[in-house]
Every structure is written in C-alpha cells, then in structure tokens.
Amino acid sequence: MAEQAMTTRAAVLPEAGETRGPKKALDLRYQPGFGTIAICCLAMLYAPILVLAIFSFNGGSSVTRWGGFGLNWYVSAFNSEGFHNAALTTLKISITATIVSTLVGTAAALATTRTRRWPGQTVAFTIINLPLMVPEIITAVASLSFFALVASVAHINLGLGNLMLVHTVFCIPFAYMPIRARLEDMDLTLEQAAADLYATPWRAFRRVTLPLLMPGISAGAALAFIVSFDDFTITQMVAGPGQTTLPLFIWDHTRMPLTPEINAMSTILLGVSVAFVTTSFLIARRRRR
Amino acid sequence: MADIAAVEARGVTKIFGQGQDGVRALDDVSIAIRQNEFFTLLGPSGCGKTTLLRLIAGFEQPTSGEILLKGSPVEHLPPYRRAVNTVFQSYALFPHMTVAQNIAFGLEMRGSPKEKVQGVVEEMLALVKMTGLGGRRPAQLSGGQQQRVALARALANHPDVLLLDEPLSALDLKLRQEMRSELKNLQRRTGITFIFVTHDQEEALTMSDRIAVMSKGKIQQLGSPIGIYEQPVNRFVADFIGDTNFVEASVDGSAGEFVHCRAAGGLDFLANPTTNATAGAKVTLAIRPEKISLRMGGDAGTIAQTVYVGTDTNYEISLADGSRLTVRVQNAMDGRAQFAVGEKVGIEVPAGAARMLLD
Amino acid sequence: MSAPAIPSERVTQAQAVMRRRWLRSRWGLAAPALVIIGLFGVLPLAIMVIYSFLEAGEYGGVVWNFSTEAYVSFLFQRDIFDGHLIFSPDYLIIFVRSILFAAATTVICLALGFPTAYFMATRPVHQRTLWVFLITLPFWSNLLVRTLAVMLIIRDEGLINDVLMGLGLIHAPIVMLYTDGAVLLGLLYSFLPFMVLPLYASLEKMDFRLVEAGFDLYATRGKVLRRIIVPLARPGIVAGCLLVFIPAIGAYVTPLVLGGGKHLMIGDLVALQFASSRNWPLGSAQALILMVGVLVALLFYVRSTTGKAQALHG
Numbered sequence: 001m002a003e004q005a006m007t008t009r010a011a012v013l014p015e016a017g018e019t020r021g022p023k024k025a026l027d028l029r030y031q032p033g034f035g036t037i038a039i040c041c042l043a044m045l046y047a048p049i050l051v052l053a054i055f056s057f058n059g060g061s062s063v064t065r066w067g068g069f070g071l072n073w074y075v076s077a078f079n080s081e082g083f084h085n086a087a088l089t090t091l092k093i094s095i096t097a098t099i100v101s102t103l104v105g106t107a108a109a110l111a112t113t114r115t116r117r118w119p120g121q122t123v124a125f126t127i128i129n130l131p132l133m134v135p136e137i138i139t140a141v142a143s144l145s146f147f148a149l150v151a152s153v154a155h156i157n158l159g160l161g162n163l164m165l166v167h168t169v170f171c172i173p174f175a176y177m178p179i180r181a182r183l184e185d186m187d188l189t190l191e192q193a194a195a196d197l198y199a200t201p202w203r204a205f206r207r208v209t210l211p212l213l214m215p216g217i218s219a220g221a222a223l224a225f226i227v228s229f230d231d232f233t234i235t236q237m238v239a240g241p242g243q244t245t246l247p248l249f250i251w252d253h254t255r256m257p258l259t260p261e262i263n264a265m266s267t268i269l270l271g272v273s274v275a276f277v278t279t280s281f282l283i284a285r286r287r288r289r
Numbered sequence: 290m291a292d293i294a295a296v297e298a299r300g301v302t303k304i305f306g307q308g309q310d311g312v313r314a315l316d317d318v319s320i321a322i323r324q325n326e327f328f329t330l331l332g333p334s335g336c337g338k339t340t341l342l343r344l345i346a347g348f349e350q351p352t353s354g355e356i357l358l359k360g361s362p363v364e365h366l367p368p369y370r371r372a373v374n375t376v377f378q379s380y381a382l383f384p385h386m387t388v389a390q391n392i393a394f395g396l397e398m399r400g401s402p403k404e405k406v407q408g409v410v411e412e413m414l415a416l417v418k419m420t421g422l423g424g425r426r427p428a429q430l431s432g433g434q435q436q437r438v439a440l441a442r443a444l445a446n447h448p449d450v451l452l453l454d455e456p457l458s459a460l461d462l463k464l465r466q467e468m469r470s471e472l473k474n475l476q477r478r479t480g481i482t483f484i485f486v487t488h489d490q491e492e493a494l495t496m497s498d499r500i501a502v503m504s505k506g507k508i509q510q511l512g513s514p515i516g517i518y519e520q521p522v523n524r525f526v527a528d529f530i531g532d533t534n535f536v537e538a539s540v541d542g543s544a545g546e547f548v549h550c551r552a553a554g555g556l557d558f559l560a561n562p563t564t565n566a567t568a569g570a571k572v573t574l575a576i577r578p579e580k581i582s583l584r585m586g587g588d589a590g591t592i593a594q595t596v597y598v599g600t601d602t603n604y605e606i607s608l609a610d611g612s613r614l615t616v617r618v619q620n621a622m623d624g625r626a627q628f629a630v631g632e633k634v635g636i637e638v639p640a641g642a643a644r645m646l647l648d
Numbered sequence: 649m650s651a652p653a654i655p656s657e658r659v660t661q662a663q664a665v666m667r668r669r670w671l672r673s674r675w676g677l678a679a680p681a682l683v684i685i686g687l688f689g690v691l692p693l694a695i696m697v698i699y700s701f702l703e704a705g706e707y708g709g710v711v712w713n714f715s716t717e718a719y720v721s722f723l724f725q726r727d728i729f730d731g732h733l734i735f736s737p738d739y740l741i742i743f744v745r746s747i748l749f750a751a752a753t754t755v756i757c758l759a760l761g762f763p764t765a766y767f768m769a770t771r772p773v774h775q776r777t778l779w780v781f782l783i784t785l786p787f788w789s790n791l792l793v794r795t796l797a798v799m800l801i802i803r804d805e806g807l808i809n810d811v812l813m814g815l816g817l818i819h820a821p822i823v824m825l826y827t828d829g830a831v832l833l834g835l836l837y838s839f840l841p842f843m844v845l846p847l848y849a850s851l852e853k854m855d856f857r858l859v860e861a862g863f864d865l866y867a868t869r870g871k872v873l874r875r876i877i878v879p880l881a882r883p884g885i886v887a888g889c890l891l892v893f894i895p896a897i898g899a900y901v902t903p904l905v906l907g908g909g910k911h912l913m914i915g916d917l918v919a920l921q922f923a924s925s926r927n928w929p930l931g932s933a934q935a936l937i938l939m940v941g942v943l944v945a946l947l948f949y950v951r952s953t954t955g956k957a958q959a960l961h962g
Contacts, residue, residue: 028863029770029856031763031873038767041760041840045786048797048837051807055800062805104680111677118671124678127685134693135898135942137915138935141922145699145932146692148709169689172681192348193381195368197395197446207394211385223788230790233900233915237922247792254796254905263800266793273789281781350659365662 049270056263073264083265086249092160093245094228097167098175102221104168105175106213113183131170139170140237147238159240166238167228174227175220182216219280226276230269293360294321295450295482296345301354303340303506314340316506317354322450322484323499327476329485331493332503333529338486341503342452345484346375359449369398374443375452378459380435382427388438389414389423395446413441416475433464440475450482457492469496490530494518502526519577520561523647527575534581534614536574536643540567547640550574553610556589559640563647573646578603578617580642583628587635590614592628604628606636700932710928718929722937739917739934746913747941749828750896753835757843757892758885760836765847765884766877769854780848787841795834795905802830802906826908834902839895843888850884851877890949894942914938 056074060067077083112125131139143166151157158165190212194204232247239248246269253262303315315337322328330338343349344356347368356364363371374395382391389410396406414420417437427435436456443451453472457465473496476483487493493500494514502509502517502525510517510526521527524535538550538558547559550572560574583604593613594605599620606614614636621627628634700718703711723740724733768779786794801807802824809821824830858880862872878885900915907916914934921931 028860031766031869034763034767037760037763041764041844042782045783045837045840048801049786049789049794051801052793052797100684104684107677108681111674115674118674120675124682127690128678128681130685131689133894133942133946134689135895135900135915135938137898137900137918138693138696138939139689140900141918141931141935142692142696143688144922145695145928146688149695152709165684165688169685172685176681187379187381189377189379189381190383192368193375193377193383194394195348196346196373196375197442198369198398199394200369203398208383226788230788230792232790232792237919247790250796251792258800262796266790266796269790269793274785277781277785277788281777281784285777350663353659362658365658367666 052263053267053270055260056267058260058263061259073260074268077261077264077268080261082244082249083246086244086246089160089243090229090245090247093163093167094225096164097171097228098221098225100164100168101171101175101224102217105172105220105224106179106217108172109176109179109183109216113180114186114188128176129173132173136233137237139166140234143234144237157240160243162240163235163238163243163245166234167231170231170234171224171228175224178219178223179213179216182213182219186212215283215286218283222276222280222283226273229272292324294357295324295326295359296320296322296484297355297357297360298341298344299355299357301341301344301351301356303337303344303349304352313506315344315351318506318508319354320501320508320511322482324482325480327473327483327485327496327498329487329493329497329500330503331487331490331500331529332509333488335505336503337506338503339454342375342454342484342486345450346373346452347371372449373452374446374448374450375454376436376439376443376456378454378456380427380439380456382435382438382442384427386426387423388419388425388427388430391427391438392423392442392445394442399446409445413445416444416478417441432459433468436460436468440472444475444479444481447479448481450484453483453485455486455488457487458489465492472496494530502529504529520644521575521646524573524575527644527646532578532615532617534576534578536576536612536614538572538574540570540572542568548645550643550645553612555609556636556638558638558643560643560645561641563645574643575646576614576638576643578615579619580638581614581616582637583616583618584635584637585628586633588633589636590634592630592632592634595628595630602627606634696932697936700929700936702929704927704929715929718927718933721930722933742912742917743914743937745911746897746899746915749832749835749899749913750893752832753839753896754843754889754893756832756836757840758889761840761843761847761888762878762881762885765844765851768844768848769851776852780845783841783844783848787845791838791901792905794837795901798830798834798837799825799905802833825906826910828911830906831903831911831913834906835896835899838899838902839892842891842895846887846891847881847884850881850887854880886949886952890945894945897941897945898938 055066057069057071058067059070059072108124108128112121112128115121143162147157147162186209190208191204194208195201199207230247231245232251235245236248236251239245244252246265250262250265250269253265298318298320301315301318302313305312305314318337318341320341330341332338340349344351344364345358347363347366347370351364354364355362358371358373383394386394392410392413393406396409401409410423411420414423417440419434419437419441422430422434427438430438436459439456456472457468460468469492472483472485485493485496494517497514499511499513500517501511504525510522512520517526518530521530521533527533527535536552536556536558538552538560541549541551543549543562544559546562548562550558550560552558552574558574558576560572563572579601583606590606590608592604593607596603596605597620601617601619604616604618606616608614616636618627699710701714701716703713703715703717705711720733723735723737725736726732727734764783768776768783771779799806803809804821804823804825806825808824809818812818813821854877859872859876862876867875897913898915899913900919903911903913903916904919907913909916912920915938918931918935918938921927921934925931
C-alpha cells in the first residue's frame, strides 16, 4: 500500500528541471507554433520603424551606414524653413479638420445612435461612413476633379480651405465611430433620471450626457487628428503649389539624395502618432474604471 | 368631503407596437391612489405594473385614458414638468457626480438658491443615514448605500408622489428586510404618497396600506393586505399571494350567512356567499393551508408527505378521491412533526375559511 | 373584448408636437455631417463619373463633349493611321495584377494573422491590452513613413545588402527594391494589423468552453483548431479579409514607393492619368471600374453574412 502511494506520488511530481513540459501539454489553449508566429509578426511590424528611428540618430551622412551617435539631423530638420512651413500648414489643416469633424461627428452620433428608428436613419449612417468605404486614391482624384471644376466654373479657390474641406470629409467617420461606441455603452436610464429630476432635454444633455460622452469625444478627436496629420494620398492630389504638408515634404525629400534628415523627420512624425495613440489608449483605460 | 386623490388613472390603456403585433400592456385600468398612502402595485413580470408607473412618471404616454395628479390631467406633460420623482430599479445615479451633487440635482434644475440646496442635501443625508458621505462617488458605494442615495435624490424635491420601481430587488435578504421597515418609516415621516412596484408578495404584504394585484394589464384586486390575503376574489389572486388549496365543489344550499358546499372527497365546507352561489352550481373554493386543522385518527384522508420548513410543517393529505390538500401546522415546542406519513387523519375547516372564487 | 383605445385630444396633440420636434432634431443633428460629406464627398464622386464620359482636354482637365473614348481606351487602342481598334491589354494586366496582389496579400495576412490573433486572445488579460496596443500602433502611424522605412532597408544601398556584403556573404547587392516582391512585402506590412485586429476581436469573444467540449470528445489539437475554433471565428475572418482586400486593390502609396513606376497597381495608374498623362476621363473611367470591383466585393460580403443568418434560422 505504502509502496504504491510512493510510486504514484513520484509519477505525479515533476522531475527537477522539467516543469515546463507537462504544463504546456495540459494547457488547452496552446497551439504549437502560434506564439512564434505572433512574435515574428510583431518583429516584422516594428523592425523597419525601429531601424528608421535608430538611424535618425546617425551622426554620419549615410542613411544606412552608422557613423556614430548624433542629433545633428534633428537639428537641421528643426532649422529647415521648409520643415517649419510644412509643419505649420499641416497643423492648420489638421486642427481645423479635427475641430469641425468632431463637432459634426458628435451631432451625427447623437442623431443616429440608441434612438427610435427614424426615416432616413440607415441612409444617414451609410453616408457618414462612406469615406471609409471608398479607396483613398478615388477620393483623391474625385476631389481634385471637384475643385478644378469649381475653380474653372465659379472661379472659387479656397486655397488651404480646399484641403481643410477634404480632410474634414474623411475625418468625420473617424471621429464619429468612438463617439457612437461610447454612446451605445451609456446607461439610457440616466437621461430618464435627469428628466425625472426636472431637467429639460437640453439641460439633461449638458449636465449628464455630454460629461459622460467626453471620453468618446476625446478619442474621436485624437483619431481624427492623427488621420488628417498622416494623410498623404489625398493631400498630394489636391494640394496646390506652395501647399506642402509634412508627409508631402518628406516625399519631396525622397526625390533628392537621401540623408538621415529624412529619418529624423520621419521619426518625428512617428512620435506624434505614438503620442496620440497612447493618449487614446490611456483615456479608454480610465473610462473603463 | 373627500380628499383629492394623489394619483388617478381613468380608463388607461397602453398598447406597444402597431396592429397585429401590438402588445396591450395595460387594459382599461382605473385606479385612485390616496394622499399620504403607501400603495403597492403587485404582480408577476409582464403584468403592466412597471408600465403604469412609467405612465405616471411621464416616460410613456397612454394610448387612451387620463392620468391625473391631484386632480389635474398630466398625461400630455413630459416628466420634467410633473411633481413626481422616481427611484429607479438600477438606481441610475449620475456616475460623474458626487453623492451630494446627485441629491442636489433636482433642486438645481428647479433653480433653488445655493444655501437652500445645501441645507436640503444635509437634511436628506441625515434622513437616509448617510451623513458625511456626501463627497463620495456612486462607484465607491455599496448597493445598499446607492439605494439610499437614489431615495434621497428623489425625496429632496419633496414631490407629491414618489415612485419606486422594484428598488429592493438587487439587495440581499437581510438588507432588504431592513430597508422595508426604513421605507415604511420614511413614508410615515414625510407624508409623501409612495407608489411601490414589486413582484415580491411578502414585501407588498408587510409594507403597504393598500395593494393592487395586477395580471395581464388588468387590476385583479385592490384592497388592504389583509383583505387581499384573506378574501381573494379570483383564482389568480388566491394563487399569487401565499399558498392556496383549490377545491372543486358544488353548491348545496345556503346555511345562514354561509353557503354549504360539497366537495368530491366527501368533505363539507361552509363558504362565503358570492353571486354565483346557486344550488347545484360548480364552484372553486380557495382554502389557506394554515386554516385547516388535522385530527388524529379521522378518516378524511391519509398523510402522503411531510415537509419541514422550520417554523411550520407542511403536510400533504391524500383524500378519498385522490386529490390532495396542503395543510400547514405550526411546529410544537420541540419541533417534532405531530403526524407521520401514512397516518389517517380527520380534517376540520372553520366556517368561512373556504372562499368561493369568482371565476 | 376590450374597448378600442381612443386617445384623448390632449394626448394626440401633445404627441404630434413632440414627434415633429423629435424628427426635426434628428435631421438637424445629422445634417451638418450629411451636408459636408454629401457636398464634398459624394458630389465629387458623381463629378468623376461624369468626367469619365467626357473628352480629355489638351493640357489636362476635360472638354464638355460626351464621349465614351475613355472606356474604349481601357481595352483598346486606336491605330494612329486608320483609327481602328486594336486590343491593348496593358491596363487590363494592371487590373488583374492588382487583384492578384490584393488576393495574395489577403491570403498571407490571414495565414500569419490568424495565429497571431489567436495567440493574443489566449494571453492573460493584462498582457492582452499590451499586445493590442503594440499591434494598433503601426496601424495608426503614417503609411508613407512606414513604407519608406521598408524601402530604406531593402534598397541596394540599404541595411540588408549592407550587412550581407559586410559579412562577405554576397558580392553584389541583391535587388529587392522595385520588384513585385517588394510591393507584396509592402502590402503585407501595411495591412497585417487590418487582419489581426478583427480576428482578435472575434477570437476574444469566443466561448472557450466549446473548445473544452471538443477536447472532452477526444479531438486532437489540430482537429479542434480546424473544426471548432476556425468556424467560430468565421465572422472575424470575413471581416479581416474584407478589410485587407478592399483597400489593397486600391493601394497607392505602397506600389508608388516600392514599385518604382514599373509595377503599377490600379491606384498608381489612376493617379498617373491625373498627373503626367493628363487624361482625366481615362483616369475617371479606371477609378470607376475600380469602384465597381470594390462594390462587388462588398456585395459578396453582405450576401455571405445574410446567407449565414438565414442558414441559422432556416
């Protein structure tokens, strides 16, 4: 009896140094090779960006041969007047597009979410999401045609306004989605409670709905900004002479002999994206509490 | 001279949806709730009690009929124009405001001056025993505390009528029992008409001045707790409240203030008289288990099963014709059952204990 | 039978007023978005469609004469001398190549993305947020910059060739840039997150007890994967494939940067017509044909989801 117990126990206890084997076999979720593929994919996604970023600190003048650590390319980028202008132009366009698309997107989300069906609701929803379904190049050439027509027929050219309008169009769905998601998550009875407590619909909106909607609005605005900031295809097609945004500025530099300045500028752009995505994530995590 | 009813519904019908798929949640309901009354709407889910509450609050409009608050019709007014406040089942506390801000909300919306608001908030916190917790957020409170805040928030506006939509359903047993007496006391102290919605008949019986038992959009019976329990008018009410034995019997003739009925198992009952008490008519009698007494050695039936429930023992008696009766006997001092399975017993039902039902 | 419900006059009036106000508020709130997108999103598309039926202007732009020349020149070329039509497959080849590229990208993204998404979905909860964050980050970064990063690595003087030559493994640079492979690599790189994220969303919601039931019934890991997990993840797979295929057909930046003008996809072709080739009607016609292809793919998706819903009910 005792002998049997001893041998059974020995069979069950892992031998020294062999704790990983049985565990993996018993983990029902484990699929062989999947973890490796996942890590490889992650590496593949980040390798080029990391190389780009690392070489932006290249002291030497070759894009891919390391010549020691140096911040000189960041310095020259920051000092470049072209870079300044491009940055300014980009900010003007993107901030305007963000503000307008967020306001408009909030209103649209309120109209189409969590509400009794109204005639035209599906149509409205389709139109709002239309820019997402059309490939960028088509939007680009269609917008170009439109502005060319308007310029030749009505002699109206809004200059930077053209770009602002186009950006606003494709920013609206990006602002709309997170706001809609947040609205759907909200407890409907809160607005009833506000009405029960003598709040008119407008006051209920201002004191209850809007504050609770803010995380969604912030996320929407962040998304809209980054999408506008990063846009290349549409901007390239619609931009007139002298209207250079940062992505266009970088593209122009690829036509010239390559220096690590391009790495520096690209890394700056990446930094902006990282900052916005991280902020968005943090806002989402705080909301969940 | 009668006081004006606090809330009155006249011929209220509510249909959701259109045409064939329409759901008749309320069917021609008329009811008058008195001022300073603790009134309960009791019924199973889907009976229309919550719909009626929402119609009084203003979240829905009746398909037909009128709703009057203190004599004035209000069915066309939105909720923020009715002097009625609601305690929601989910409490619906504003998560981005503190407890004090929640309580103050209704007063702010009506433009009360700041000092007055402060005073009322303190008063309310004391009333629901939450003094000092005004700075907390709803997420930091327990279920019971959230419920008190919901109460305070509604009461702060001193409404004519307070509506409570199953407010105790999310609490555990002990807490629920505590809150029942607290709510009763609150109603007495404030003098506000409480309209309470629940599906828990024990809650209704312990707290209410009057109860309206509802089913399928209609009011089945309206009365005091004792009236509802002792004198159910139909099968639904008799079945929904407490336990009941249903016995099919035929009318023999009248016997003074009672009606003599004979049941299939050879049992005789003296039941209350009703309109359908013509000789020979087939009726259903409702008899409460605790009204029946058992006698050792009789031959009315045999004990088929005994169920010990702590305070009492439920005996299931098998009668001569195969039908069953449930009898509840309070346990003697030492808790032992007085009868055993298989024993033959006699049955005694006092006059008037058997109620003849209207349907 | 209950009496028919007749609302009081007060209620009917009040309800009518409220409904009117409510409808107006819905339209009023949605209007700004609809106007902006309608005017500056839908209208330009309509104009583009019209342009495809006009004549090309000499220096770009259009001449307002009706002509189907654009559509004709998609498949045919006019002989300069006698004007008869010769079948010219150039554009068709580009279209077919684009579809093949997009299809290849979708398949490879699925092959790589599914294990990745599954792995992510089976991590402990706090790790999952980190993984989602890491996969999302490239998703929202500048596409041009990311594609440039790839270009800088695979070009003849790029990092890979540098390292290999430095190690003495090769003596002349391997030509990687401006090849079909480069474009494919770029597309994979751009669209992998588009596949992983919907797959992850679908797999995360999967009821793992179904997998346990499979194991309980003697299935092996491989069988459980094929017969239980993959079918359950089908909505995510369809969504991911759509999210990759449709933008991939219309890709512009990737073939521009990595294809170097010799491995054009539809996007670059269209852009070319509006830039140096100055044939706006042709570009519009090509864009329209692309749109039709996208719509067909979308319809296919809608059909597949509604068909499944019918199967569940039927």
